[in-house]
Amino acid sequence: MAQTRFAPDRGLTSRMVATMFFIGLLYVVVVGVLVVLLKGAWAFVLLFSGALFIGQFWFSDRIAAFSMGAREVTPEQAPELHAAVDRLCALADMPKPRVAVADSDVPNAFATGRNRKNAMVCATTGLLRRLEPEELEGVLAHEMSHVAHRDVAVMTIASFLGVLAGLITRSAIWSGFGRSNRDSNTAVAVLIVTAVSAVVYAISFLLTRLLSRYRELSADRAAALLTGRPSALASALTKVTGQIARIPTRDLRKAEPFNAFFFAPAFSKESAARLLASHPTLEQRLDQLSRISAQLGRP
Template sequence: MAAARTRFAPDRGLTSRMTATMFLIGLLYVVFVGALIALAKGAWPLIVLVAGGLFIAQFWFSDRIAAYSMGAREVTPEQAPELHGAVDRLCALADMPKPRVAIAESDIPNAFATGRNQENALVCATTGLLRRLEPEELEGVLAHELSHVAHRDVAVMTIASFLGVLAGTITRIALWTGLVGGGRNNNNPLLLLIPLVSAVVYVISYLLTRLLSRYRELTADRAAALLTGRPSALAAALTKISGQMARIPTRDLRKAEPFNAFYFVPAFSGRQSLGRLLSSHPTLEQRLNQLSHISAQLGRP
């Protein structure tokens, strides 16, 4: 999906990889729905209805559900003058509409953005982040999140992750309606392929979505560094936040982990999860290396 007109610098290499990943996800979606219709001919109206309904619900409401789940509370300029001031400066610099601004009461130092487009976007910082970062570091993090807004990353990731949700739901419907075992159509052995196809599709779409998420994080880092002209400040924020994660109670990190794809830095790093393949973010080393290259390009220390 193309970015709206802003001054955020594009990255053609990463954008092409994101586009290719989205193409593969879309192709997988078409094949999956086609296979379901072929395997369960009598149920195709239900499949189409569920697929369409799920997509609309996830596209329009997933960002609100995520913001609510993460405890985002919208604040006014009077309530958070420094945070609003930083967002105002960055939006003026990027030539983009100002999103709603929120704060989440959490000691986990992090930030996230939601909203399918710039008109209904929200940028949120946690109290832990505001307490720990210097003003330049905070602006680097906020520029990263505003890049997600400018490039419609929430909409992109919602569309990309939809296939996995659909695969799981279709399997449940097949079981509930008796398409697989116990129903009038259980004499058709082809119907037994539905849960198997759904499981395979879920795994493939999950891996592709994680790959896409890592690309978008690198793109947002690069765009933020070029917009502010201070890649070292963003690198300092990354290092500081990642280091502070070790001091957060494990139970709090576990609660935050389901929202890793939204966050600036994951609650658990790739080394603590099942590996880079399943991570929603690039490694800290990858992000710092990219910022180091940008610093060299800009002639900054």
């Protein structure tokens, strides 16, 4: 597929490859657990696991969009939003994604899609009400850079696959312990595979979070360079972060499970370790944009 005019990021590419390697390793371990616990049914396990993986790849983006209440809109329904996306597509030389709006007062945006041809960019009604045109364009450029770098597909698969793998592992463990009284060898096997699975899952989780933080910085950088207005993106970041703090906690908690997809985290605790955060801190993002402004010679 042809390259876009978004600035390439080899660091992001290498991190995505490493993350998917570990996620794939986790998936293999989960399959191993099922094979151990379901003796004589390995063909079913492999078939089920393969179907699950394909299902995640093809439908997880739609599930995410549906869960976040994204509603596709026409140029007549959202002219300013479509106009901003059109300008960015012309700048980036990339196909226009589907454009959607989510009816939420939480000011945010996200992108989904396996590739550029079936991507969708969504802004919340809260974001559209609060941002100036240049700020909105900066946010949309950030989201479209995720599509251009293909990290939307990687994060979608990694996030959903990790959750499902964890659920399958726990189900397999419970099933195995239920039979352990009759088969001590099975009990030992379950304990060993469970320990390995837990370690791999923990590593994969941390690596996914590390990738998530890096991809946000990468998207900020690519958006600032494409639009040439890092100050507009910095203003949007400051405004969105400040406005999110005023949203009722119950509404933020509803959006929290989708933080990895958002432009800015919907809910985060000051006491939470940075190692577990899905986004870099506001200070890190603003500092990077400030350096880009200095490089471009713009205020």
